[in-house]
Amino acid sequence: MPSVSDRLELIRYSPIRQIAALLDRSRSKRSIISFGGGAPSLPPPKEILEEISRLLNDETVRAVGYCGTKGLPELRELISEDIERYFGTYYDPNSEIIITEGATEGILLALFSILNKNDEVILIDPTYVGFSEPIKLAGGRVKHIPALVKRGYQPRVEDLEASLTSRTKAFILLSPDNPTGRIISREFVKALVDLAVDRDFWIIYDATYKHIVYEGENVWVPGFPGAMERTIVVNTFSKEASIPGLRLGYTLAPKEIIEAMEKLKQYTSLAPNTLGQYALMKFYQDGVKDRYLKEVVLPTYKRRRDLMGELLRKYLPEAETVKPQGAFYYFVDIRPYLERMGRDDKEFANRLFYRKEVVVIPGAFFGEMGIGHVRMTFVSEPEERIKEGIERIGEFIFSYAI
Amino acid sequence: MPSVSDRLELIRYSPIRQIAALLDRSRSKRSIISFGGGAPSLPPPKEILEEISRLLNDETVRAVGYCGTKGLPELRELISEDIERYFGTYYDPNSEIIITEGATEGILLALFSILNKNDEVILIDPTYVGFSEPIKLAGGRVKHIPALVKRGYQPRVEDLEASLTSRTKAFILLSPDNPTGRIISREFVKALVDLAVDRDFWIIYDATYKHIVYEGENVWVPGFPGAMERTIVVNTFSKEASIPGLRLGYTLAPKEIIEAMEKLKQYTSLAPNTLGQYALMKFYQDGVKDRYLKEVVLPTYKRRRDLMGELLRKYLPEAETVKPQGAFYYFVDIRPYLERMGRDDKEFANRLFYRKEVVVIPGAFFGEMGIGHVRMTFVSEPEERIKEGIERIGEFIFSYAI
Numbered sequence: 001m002p003s004v005s006d007r008l009e010l011i012r013y014s015p016i017r018q019i020a021a022l023l024d025r026s027r028s029k030r031s032i033i034s035f036g037g038g039a040p041s042l043p044p045p046k047e048i049l050e051e052i053s054r055l056l057n058d059e060t061v062r063a064v065g066y067c068g069t070k071g072l073p074e075l076r077e078l079i080s081e082d083i084e085r086y087f088g089t090y091y092d093p094n095s096e097i098i099i100t101e102g103a104t105e106g107i108l109l110a111l112f113s114i115l116n117k118n119d120e121v122i123l124i125d126p127t128y129v130g131f132s133e134p135i136k137l138a139g140g141r142v143k144h145i146p147a148l149v150k151r152g153y154q155p156r157v158e159d160l161e162a163s164l165t166s167r168t169k170a171f172i173l174l175s176p177d178n179p180t181g182r183i184i185s186r187e188f189v190k191a192l193v194d195l196a197v198d199r200d201f202w203i204i205y206d207a208t209y210k211h212i213v214y215e216g217e218n219v220w221v222p223g224f225p226g227a228m229e230r231t232i233v234v235n236t237f238s239k240e241a242s243i244p245g246l247r248l249g250y251t252l253a254p255k256e257i258i259e260a261m262e263k264l265k266q267y268t269s270l271a272p273n274t275l276g277q278y279a280l281m282k283f284y285q286d287g288v289k290d291r292y293l294k295e296v297v298l299p300t301y302k303r304r305r306d307l308m309g310e311l312l313r314k315y316l317p318e319a320e321t322v323k324p325q326g327a328f329y330y331f332v333d334i335r336p337y338l339e340r341m342g343r344d345d346k347e348f349a350n351r352l353f354y355r356k357e358v359v360v361i362p363g364a365f366f367g368e369m370g371i372g373h374v375r376m377t378f379v380s381e382p383e384e385r386i387k388e389g390i391e392r393i394g395e396f397i398f399s400y401a402i
Numbered sequence: 403m404p405s406v407s408d409r410l411e412l413i414r415y416s417p418i419r420q421i422a423a424l425l426d427r428s429r430s431k432r433s434i435i436s437f438g439g440g441a442p443s444l445p446p447p448k449e450i451l452e453e454i455s456r457l458l459n460d461e462t463v464r465a466v467g468y469c470g471t472k473g474l475p476e477l478r479e480l481i482s483e484d485i486e487r488y489f490g491t492y493y494d495p496n497s498e499i500i501i502t503e504g505a506t507e508g509i510l511l512a513l514f515s516i517l518n519k520n521d522e523v524i525l526i527d528p529t530y531v532g533f534s535e536p537i538k539l540a541g542g543r544v545k546h547i548p549a550l551v552k553r554g555y556q557p558r559v560e561d562l563e564a565s566l567t568s569r570t571k572a573f574i575l576l577s578p579d580n581p582t583g584r585i586i587s588r589e590f591v592k593a594l595v596d597l598a599v600d601r602d603f604w605i606i607y608d609a610t611y612k613h614i615v616y617e618g619e620n621v622w623v624p625g626f627p628g629a630m631e632r633t634i635v636v637n638t639f640s641k642e643a644s645i646p647g648l649r650l651g652y653t654l655a656p657k658e659i660i661e662a663m664e665k666l667k668q669y670t671s672l673a674p675n676t677l678g679q680y681a682l683m684k685f686y687q688d689g690v691k692d693r694y695l696k697e698v699v700l701p702t703y704k705r706r707r708d709l710m711g712e713l714l715r716k717y718l719p720e721a722e723t724v725k726p727q728g729a730f731y732y733f734v735d736i737r738p739y740l741e742r743m744g745r746d747d748k749e750f751a752n753r754l755f756y757r758k759e760v761v762v763i764p765g766a767f768f769g770e771m772g773i774g775h776v777r778m779t780f781v782s783e784p785e786e787r788i789k790e791g792i793e794r795i796g797e798f799i800f801s802y803a804i
Binding site for chain 1: 403404405406407408409410413414415416419422439441443444445446451454455458459462463465466467468469470471503504506507509510514515516517518532535536539540571572602603604631632640644645646647648649656658659662665666668669670671672673674675676677678
């Protein structure tokens, strides 16, 4: 067999995806409780689903045909109106919006659009595993600044300043955050934007959880003076419309970047899923989105978040965490338990799965600062199963205490 | 604004995609007759569409949830059985098959899996525009061997031999071919496989049109002795199931390559469209695929092919072409007309569109050997519109003759 490319050694296998594959194989096992993935467990708005069926009946060939690489113009128009209404920034639907295969392709195309070899990209540690690997695929180098539980998982401006070099090409900001659930402070964003203007680098703002906010308000990066022309906003429908399996998202950016992303996308996926795009137009009509978020998504997830928080305090009283203001996750510092058990977070997660059939993600997967933590999704299981899952974790820890 | 990556200058904008975007904008204009894209115009099997609606009703959350990066195990099993039944080669559904976003992502991931910087990949000229650009994105270099109308668009073994160097890493073969419709000769494949074994390079076999064969039989590359362990077979559902807008395809390859592709796909698109995958399982059940191909797809396209061939002989008697044995296209050498008109093929296509609202693709887009040709899709329009379109081309040419 001829050889495989050296680039495969640059990147690592996503641990979250390994778990997705594992759960695919054991999908029928009801006894497994997963706090592992980032999947919403609510059905999407029924208007989207009904529209899929209607399209397949009434406009079959159009609904399953190819569309342009940037996606349907009609959907881009609705997105533009929606963003302006929610956040007050206007993106031209023809030149400043592209539809992508979820946020994943948005991040990939954004990075491939801006990075030359050895350009540096600064990430917060811990962070989503899907940033570092595409940076390396695009030829870039990863730098980190820490975010610690004791500072509410907020990064510090002085660390950001210290990490900048002449090769800094971009900073990636995810807010509300995965894995920590924190909303970035306005002060940090203000300083970040000023530095980006001053030192001429890009901000990639991953707004995956922009509508998943339980308290306070998310910080909309392009709204800061000077930010819009140097910010690439990556979005997905997976979380806010609970429809990850359709693989649709969108990116907002200056037209030079959208043009670059379009050119690249011709060779990564050609064009986005047409049927899903037509159906998602319903998300923006007749108040469906507002109603779905306010009446279904946010109250359901908030209840689950509050319950998991309570149970964590009860069954893991020595663990430290920050109550997530948004997104889907608790990021829990369990070092007191790990020390007593003589295990690291990976061994903890492994044994917990095999002994108790509860899935959590080892914090080490999210970066060095995540060592000794676990990420626990609170949206994917209903309340009675959250209760059972945390009880099982409590039993698991207790079994080591004896 | 900070700068854009230099890599954008490496690659070019796909002309076919520009036309897709153009047609997106003028979709309502009935008067435009398109021989441009590669889109099937038939509805997909109704069983697939009905299954989508059923899934959305009965199994909503599962149908629109995430799946593993390689795609649904159940669908991979059906694909494995189907390939063995049709072509006699067995691929392990767990380790040798990955579901992709159409063939586009399959090609991208295959190239990123095998190429190091400056590795050479040999293409036939003319060829599909989606090969050269991802080779360059992956750091590779493109070499060409010619295929001429006077040799039935068959490449020659001596040209292949002459193009090999110590840096040759892969050969890309598309059969049935886009843009020429030719089925590769068994002799060429035999020689190619022997050379690949001898010189240790990969064969990327794009089997997009493997079932779209009107006469004779397609040549199944992995069936040749020694071929399977060095062949990556890229497939799509877009053409054979007439469902391009779902963006689904699959790749068959040795497990080392599938592992590499899976790792990369975690960062290109995360996972394939779940709903579409579940629905496509119906394609492989109860004889749906056989019936659809034999009773709907092949007879319809064959009639259109024969009609377009007849009309070309009548209205463009000096043009040379090869009757396509498979795929969707006539690749027509129109040099006698171009010379008289004092135009090249790009100008011809442009003026034809603006004066007569007929879309054809300039042959130059497919490579240097395509200069002076146009590609004309015969599957996208019904017979009466094929007739009208070719008549308009005849008028257009005649207007220059006076």
